[in-house]
Amino acid sequence: MKPSSLALPASATALLTAAVFAVATVAQAPQGPQNPAGGPPPPPPPRTYLAPTNLKVLPKNLTGQQVRDIMEQWEGSLGVHCSTCHTPDPNNIGPNGRPQLNFADDSKPEKATARLMYTMTEDINRNYVSRIESSEAPVTCGTCHRGHLGPEPFVIPPDEHDGPRPPQAPPPAGTKPPLPH
Ligand code: HEC
Ligand code: HEC
Incomplete structure (x- = not known):
């Protein structure tokens, strides 16, 4: 709002400006802790999540925050x-x-x-992957799902059916090169 556009006498404008300033100052006061450095106010405290009540496969002593973190991983791994x-x-x-x-x-x-x-993935890691020496890549939901609810079927690229080809010896001088297949 531009006070001048209201065409008020100068004294009224001054009063109005003072009133607006006072209201703005009061409105700012109860806004939690101010950053003493003068920058933006500190971020609000993190949200709290209720403790779980119906865990049947995850460890029962997980906090609400820990369950939340796992759920967000599942969400991302499955793309859901x-x-x-x-x-x-x-x-x-x-x-x-x-x-x-x-x-x-x-x-x-x-x-x-x-x-x-989840039970299957734990079993794979505990009883199989952990037996591989120097295994550093436990299986996760994302290992198979890769961002899809139903894992996409893997299609072998046509060139790799027989594995890598042995290096070809150069043809003897004077022979036609083999046709590409
Ligand atoms: C792929 C399926 C799946 C997705 C996606 C998923 N959840 Fe879950 N959620 C579960 C399963 C399964 C459990 C129970 C785990 C158990 O029994 O130990 C669970 C449990 C929970 C619980 C604990 C409930 C209780 O009181 O026991 C919360 C809270 C929760 N999920 C929140 C979320 C949130 C928030 C999201 C999205 C960010 C989410 N979930 C996404 C499958 C899923
Ligand atoms: C070893 C590979 C593998 C791993 C690891 C894996 N999944 Fe799956 N998942 C599959 C396959 C295969 C299917 C069946 C897809 C189909 O044909 O419908 C499936 C199906 C599902 C479905 C049902 C999809 C639907 O269409 O209803 C859910 C939900 C799911 N998985 C969640 C998870 C979660 C959560 C994890 C990790 C805790 C996980 N999966 C780990 C292979 C895997």
Whole structure:
């Protein structure tokens, strides 16, 4: 708002400016800790996540934050969203007006499959990969899924069916070079 455009007398403009300044100062005051260095205010404290109540395959003593970190890895490894495995709860409407997910609920088949997959992956690492000397690459969801819910079938490139070709001896002088195949 430009006070001059209101065509008020100078005294009224000065009063208005003072009032606006006062309001702005008051509005700023309760805004949490200010950065003493004068830069932007420090970031808000990290969100806290509720402790899990229905873990059947992950270690039961994980904190809410640890479960959250694992879930975000699964989400990324499979290229899906939380709602691929978790059911919305029509009785719990969130601030955006949409039902929140009920993470402890077990009704989606994808959640059951993910439990099986987790157990399988742990088994592969504990009982097989760990036996390979100097193994540094444990199997993760992403090893197979690579950003897809259903792992894509691997198609062998046509040139590599027989493995690498042996180096070809140069043809004797005077012979035609072999046709490329
Ligand atoms: C591929 C399926 C899958 C995806 C995607 C997924 N989850 Fe999960 N989630 C599970 C499974 C399976 C469990 C139960 C693990 C267990 O039984 O130990 C679980 C458990 C949880 C729990 C603990 C619930 C409780 O109280 O026991 C929370 C919280 C959670 N997920 C949040 C999320 C969030 C947030 C996302 C998205 C960032 C997400 N999940 C994405 C499969 C998934
Ligand atoms: C050794 C390879 C491998 C690993 C490791 C693996 N998966 Fe899978 N996963 C598969 C295959 C194969 C399928 C079956 C795909 C199909 O044909 O539908 C599958 C299917 C799934 C499905 C069902 C997909 C659907 O269409 O409903 C989910 C969910 C899933 N995996 C989650 C996970 C999670 C979570 C992890 C890690 C904890 C994981 N997988 C690790 C190979 C793997």
